[in-house]
Amino acid sequence: xxxxxxxxxxxxxxxxxxxxxxxxxxxxxxxxxxxxxxxxxxxxxxxxxxxxxxxxxxxxxxxxxxxxxxxxxxxxxxxxxxxxxxxxxxxxxxxxxxxxxxxxxxxxxxxxxxxxxxxxxxxxxxxxxxxxxxxxxxxxxxxxxxxxxxxxxxxxxxxxxxxxxxxxxxxxxxxxxxxxxxxxxxxxxxxxxxxxxxxxxxxxxxxxxxxxxxxxxxxxxxxxxxxxxxxxxxxxxxxxxxxxxxxxxxxxxxxxxxxxxxxxxxxxxxxxxxxxxxxxxxxxxxxxxxxxxxxxxxxxxxxxxxxxxxxxxxxxxxxxxxxxxxxxxxxxxxxxxxxxxxxxxxxxxxxxxxxxxxxxxxxxxxxxxxxxxxxxxxxxxxxxxxxxxxxxxxxxxxxxxxxxxxxxxxxxxxxxxxxxxxxxxxxxxxxxxxxxxxxxxxxxxxxxxxxxxxxxxxxxxxxxxxxxxxxxxxxxxxxxxxxxxxxxxxxxxxxxxxxxxxxxxxxxxxxxxxxxxxxxxxxxxxxxxxxxxxxxxxxxxxxxxxxxxxxxxxxxxxxxxxxxxxxxxxxxxxxxxxxxxxxxxxxxxx
Numbered sequence: 001x002x003x004x005x006x007x008x009x010x011x012x013x014x015x016x017x018x019x020x021x022x023x024x025x026x027x028x029x030x031x032x033x034x035x036x037x038x039x040x041x042x043x044x045x046x047x048x049x050x051x052x053x054x055x056x057x058x059x060x061x062x063x064x065x066x067x068x069x070x071x072x073x074x075x076x077x078x079x080x081x082x083x084x085x086x087x088x089x090x091x092x093x094x095x096x097x098x099x100x101x102x103x104x105x106x107x108x109x110x111x112x113x114x115x116x117x118x119x120x121x122x123x124x125x126x127x128x129x130x131x132x133x134x135x136x137x138x139x140x141x142x143x144x145x146x147x148x149x150x151x152x153x154x155x156x157x158x159x160x161x162x163x164x165x166x167x168x169x170x171x172x173x174x175x176x177x178x179x180x181x182x183x184x185x186x187x188x189x190x191x192x193x194x195x196x197x198x199x200x201x202x203x204x205x206x207x208x209x210x211x212x213x214x215x216x217x218x219x220x221x222x223x224x225x226x227x228x229x230x231x232x233x234x235x236x237x238x239x240x241x242x243x244x245x246x247x248x249x250x251x252x253x254x255x256x257x258x259x260x261x262x263x264x265x266x267x268x269x270x271x272x273x274x275x276x277x278x279x280x281x282x283x284x285x286x287x288x289x290x291x292x293x294x295x296x297x298x299x300x301x302x303x304x305x306x307x308x309x310x311x312x313x314x315x316x317x318x319x320x321x322x323x324x325x326x327x328x329x330x331x332x333x334x335x336x337x338x339x340x341x342x343x344x345x346x347x348x349x350x351x352x353x354x355x356x357x358x359x360x361x362x363x364x365x366x367x368x369x370x371x372x373x374x375x376x377x378x379x380x381x382x383x384x385x386x387x388x389x390x391x392x393x394x395x396x397x398x399x400x401x402x403x404x405x406x407x408x409x410x411x412x413x414x415x416x417x418x419x420x421x422x423x424x425x426x427x428x429x430x431x432x433x434x435x436x437x438x439x440x441x442x443x444x445x446x447x448x449x450x451x452x453x454x455x456x457x458x459x460x461x462x463x464x465x466x467x468x469x470x471x472x473x474x475x476x477x478x479x480x481x482x483x484x485x486x487x488x489x490x491x492x493x494x495x496x497x498x499x500x501x502x503x504x505x506x507x508x509x510x511x512x513x514x515x516x517x518x519x520x521x522x523x524x525x526x527x528x529x530x531x532x533x534x535x536x537x538x539x540x541x542x543x544x545x546x547x548x549x550x551x552x553x554x555x556x557x558x559x560x561x562x563x564x565x566x567x568x569x570x571x572x573x574x575x576x577x578x579x580x581x582x583x584x585x586x587x588x589x590x
Contacts (some may be wrong), residue, residue, distance in 0.1 A: 004202065005171040006194040008044075008082040010236040011074075015041055018213050018239030024071040025243045032243070032257075035071045040078075047079025048162045049153030054110070058084035058165070059174070061106045065099075065122070066114035067092045069223045069244040072137040072146060074232065076112055079149075081194075083165045087176050089224035091567035092118050093560045094187075100125035101186060102179050105418065116140050171195035177417050178226055180367050189417030190367045192226070200370040200411040201233040203392045207361075207377040209337045211262055213239030216334070218260035220245035225568060226371045227341045231264055252276075252330075259332035266342045268569055270349050270360065275477060275502065277327055282505075295323035299355035300348055304383050316355060324356035331358065339363060339375065342568050344448060344471050347386045354385075364388035364448060368432055370411040373397065374446045387445035397446060398431065404452050405438045406431040437465070454573065456487035462545035464492050469548060472541060476534040477502050481558045483576050484548065485584060493587045494551040495580050496531065497558045503527060522555035552583035 004013055014023060015037040022034040035043075056062070062080050064087060066073050080087045088106045090099065092114070099121050103111065111134045113119045122134055135146040175194045179187035211217065217240050221228040235242050240262075245254040251269070281292035298312075298319050306313055328335065338353070341363045350360045359378050365371030374397070376382060376389035383389065391397045395409035412432045415423035426433045437455070438448045450467040457463050466484035469492070473482050480499040486492040504516045507527075514524045521527050531553065539547040558564035563575050577584055 004198055004237070006081070006169050006173075007175050007197060007233065008078045008166070008169075009198070010201075010233045011037075011041055011044065011078050014236045014239060020213075020239060020241060022241045023236070024074060025241060026069075026071045027244075027246050027254075033071075040071075040075060043075045043150065044078035044082070045159065045162060046150045046153035047075060048083045048165075049156065049158050050149035050151075051079065051083050051085065051153075052158055052161055052165070053152055056083060056085050056109070058168070060085045061088050061108040061177070062086070063088040063090055063103060063106065063108040063111040064224075065090045065092050065111065065118050066137065066224070067118055068114065068247055069219050069221075069228070070114065070137060071244070072112075072114075073223055076146070081175060082169065083162060084169050084173070086174055089176065089178060089229070091179075091222065091224055093567050096121040096124045098187065100128055102189075103129040103131065105189060106177055106179075110135070112137065112146055113143075114138060119143055169194065171198070174414060178224070178367050188419065188422065191414040191417050192367075192370055193414055196370040196411055196413060197226075197230060197233070199394070200372050200392075201230050201237070203394060203411075204230065204372045204375065205234050205237060207363075207375045207382070207389070207392060208234065208238075208339070209262065209359075209378070211235070211238045211240050215240040215262065216243060216258060216260050217241070218243050218245055218255060218258050218263040220248065220251055220254075221264050221266065221342075222567065225342075226367050227365065228264060230371065231339070255332045255335070256330070257332075259334045261334050262337050262339070263335065264339045264341065265360075266569060267340060267345045267349070268343070270338070270340065270345065270353065271474070273331075274349055274352065275499070277330070278477070279502075279505065282509075291322055295319040295355075296352065299324075299352035302351040302355035304354070304378065304385065305381070319355070320357060327356045328358065337361060341365065341371075343570065344467065346471065346475050348475055350385050359383075362388050364446060366434055366436075368413045368426070369395075369407050369409075369434075370413070372411070373407055384441075384443065384445045387441070387447045389446065390444050391446065397440065399438060399440060400433075402452070403437040403439070403449070405434045405436045405446075405448075407434060408432070458486055458492065458545070459488055459490050460545065464546045466492075469494075469538065469542065469546065472538045473534065473548075476538075478506070478531060478534055481564075481571070483571055483573060485577065485587075489588050491549040492546055493584075494535075494548050495554060495576060495583060496551055497554050497556075497564075498522065498527070498531070500557065506530070518557070519555040522553040528553065550587045552580070552587055554580055554583065 020037045023037045023040050024035045025032050062085055064076050077087050088108050090102050109130055109132050111131050113122055113136050115138045119136055136143045137146055139145055171194050174191055176192050177189045179189050217235055219242055223229050243258045245251050284292055335358050338360050340360055345362045353360050361376040363375030365373045374389045374391045398406045400406055408430045435452050436448055437450045437452050440446055450465040455465050469484045470482050473479055481497040483495045484492055503521050507514050512526050514526050535548050
């Protein structure tokens with residue numbers, strides 16, 4: 001095999017070129033279980049044979065819903081795709097009602113779930129769907145186990161039919177429909193072809209650091225999201241061993257066990273990692289504490305390619321030996337690169353982690369662009385703090401007159417499933433309208449400045465870009481989430497979810513007389529006054545018309561389950577405003 005044009009080709013390429021003993025590794029009952037390249041292919045073929053015997057036709061839709069990344073997901077992915085059917089990945093955290101919508105809209109006929117919690121949601125709506133059967137990866141009483149497909153497909157008499165189906169799959173055929181989490185309204189089904197994703201994966205490989213055969217990577221971002229899914233195909237091509245983290249709660253423990261060289265992250269994870277490291281630093285005393293703070297301050301000034309000169313480099317080497325080496329040890333000791341996507345990354349965090357010897361490469365993309373548009377790369381001068389790198393090969397990025405980012409290339413989706421009108425709304429010829437605003441600097445680096453739809457005008461006629469204020473304020477350790485509001489109002493304001501853990505630590509350190517429940521923190525005059533200092537610091541960096549004049553603290557944690565955030569941790573602005581309408585009214589009407 002030499003050419004990869006369809007998604008299942010990645011698996012066969014890996015078998016041909018690398019033939020790994022450990023292609024995927026998932027922990028079960030406290031033990032890491034390895035799956036070789038050969039076993040991966042053999043099980044996928046058994047699944048394909050079973051699906052044919054179960055009557056699955058070309059272009060049938062099969063849903064896969066998993067709470068965590070696991071080897072079974074990849075086996076099902078290949079097994080489904082190579083018979084010409086489509087894999088419909090569904091976010092596990094959405095509501096049962098959204099399950100029903102996606103299953104019906106996609107016309108899925110089978111569904112594979114990871115565990116009892118997901119199964120319970122599916123069972124609530126199964127009768128209202130076209131599902132013939134539901135299978136689970138975990139062994140659950142009353143539910144068929146997915147291993148039954150291995151038994152159905154054990155006999156290889158119809159393998160020739162599988163091979164014929166594979167041969168019929170063309171690069172331009174539909175491979176998957178990914179339902180975007182959406183900040184408003186019903187999820188949209190993004191249709192991506194085999195060519196969309198394979199081309200994007202192959203072009204993205206050139207931007208990754210050395211991930212030669214034998215490199216260990218850790219995966220924990222949801223594989224149902226196209227960002228992590230493309231990386232998994234990339235890893236298969238490179239011949240790396242992919243370890244699947246058990247959960248976000250165990251990510252630290254898994255990193256120390258696996259000792260990965262590379263992993264993908266979202267900015268929220270980096271923020272939490274840094275908060276934990278900083279909290280440990282604050283527990284130090286005397287000279288150790290002074291050195292810790294010195295190293296962090298030094299890290300905040302880091303610039304790539306030794307731009308700070310020899311004296312900075314000399315001090316950085318000392319900081320790495322005394323302080324940052326302990327950070328690296330806490331992250332397994334081998335971690336050299338983290339690829340960040342999904343949301344804007346604080347430049348400060350990029351500098352600090354890079355100073356610590358763990359480079360953070362920020363990328364940009366959307367589900368509709370398969371997803372990678374651009375990504376930073378340290379070698380060859382392709383990295384600049386505060387940008388999302390340069391566009392990858394064969395992708396054209398154009399900035400419209402109103403600042404919107406437009407994308408043209410082989411990665412642009414086939415369209416929205418069953419919605420040609422909506423597809424037409426986001427396309428100008430071959431250019432996809434991202435809805436994001438940005439700029440390309442003199443060196444060809446792309447910088448994201450905000451969302452087009454989120455920019456608003458105050459009643460005084462002044463434009464405000466909320467994401468610029470939000471990204472600045474999220475650098476405060478007091479603030480977990482923040483949403484700037486003020487469309488049509490006399491001034492910008494903010495709804496803020498405090499970082500309750502950090503605030504409680506602050507209360508204890510300062511020995512202030514404040515309760516520590518969420519409600520007591522949100523309503524404390526002392527706490528509100530301390531948040532005002534953070535707001536004032538931010539306001540000094542912006543024009544008077546865009547400064548935040550008032551704010552309210554919310555007495556609860558914003559979450560996916562609570563309806564505040566999408567499964568990719570983006571704010572549902574309309575929902576948040578609706579939930580805290582009383583606080584909003586207090587800002588503008590009191």
